Amino acid sequence: MxxxxxxxxxxxxxxxxxxxxxxxxxxxxxxxxxxxxxxxxxxxxxxxxxxxxxxxxxxxAGQRQTFEVPLYPQGTPFQQQVWQALQRIPAGQTDHYLALAKRMGNAGAVRAVGVANGANPWMILVPCHRVVGAQGQLVGYAGGLWRKQWLLQHEAKMSGTYQMGLF
Known part of the structure; x- marks a missing residue:
């Protein structure tokens, strides 16, 4: 587009x-x-x-966990489906690619989900940083893994799920 x-x-x-x-x-x-x-x-x-x-x-500032900004849809229908799924991951929680693919009805689309996640044009607002590896490890983030770790810790503190051993 x-x-x-x-x-x-x-x-x-x-x-x-x-x-x-x-x-x-x-x-x-x-x-x-x-x-x-x-x-x-x-x-x-x-x-x-x-x-x-x-x-x-x-x-x-720790005063908002979700965003209400109208987004300009600029991806394929599949990408948009993934981006909508990302918005359903609550702050303070993480998910992984396979689980997202399964919820979307196609467990074989794990790589496609990863590609769509990486193509997300709205960092933080569409929380692609909440997707981690299957074993909970930090993987891929266009903003850098150090930012991803910071964002996840920030959200865990905001939501009250912060653990000292997180990452």
């Missing part, structure tokens, strides 16, 4: 580094960590960007 137009951009400082948010006037197109590059915001960020930034700030 092509990039929507017009596209608005806003950068948000987080405890894990700068996140770049992109949206149309009404839907969030992308949320990712910015490792390098220019940090130029749109002169007049969209209401959608302001809403996403507010909700991210609430999340990092």
């Amino acid at each position: 092509p990039t929507p137009s017009p596209l608005f951009v806003l950068h948000v400082a987080t405890p894990l580094g700068t996140m770049q948010l992109s949206s149309t006037e009404s839907h969030l197109f992308k949320a990712c960590f910015l490792e390098t590059g220019p940090e130029t915001d749109s002169p007049a960020p969209s209401d959608c960007l302001r809403q996403a930034a507010t909700q991210l700030n609430e999340y990092f």
Whole structure:
């Protein structure tokens, strides 16, 4: 699917580094960590960007566990199905690829679930970081495993499921 137009951009400082948010006037197109590059915001960020930034700030302050920002659907129907499944994993809990594939009715789609998880364009808002390996080990995260570990510990503290031995 092509990039929507017009596209608005806003950068948000987080405890894990700068996140770049992109949206149309009404839907969030992308949320990712910015490792390098220019940090130029749109002169007049969209209401959608302001809403996403507010909700991210609430999340990092421990005041929000789910997000209510309208997303711009830009994946295949299968990817969108995986992204919807990710949103059903509660904060403070994890899941693994096989379990997701089974819940979606296709245990043989483990790799496809992993690929769709990795293609998630909305880091944190669609919690792909809550997916771990079958034995509970940290695996794959586009933002880096150190961020994934931080996010899981942050959510465990927020939800009251924090354990000293976690990871």
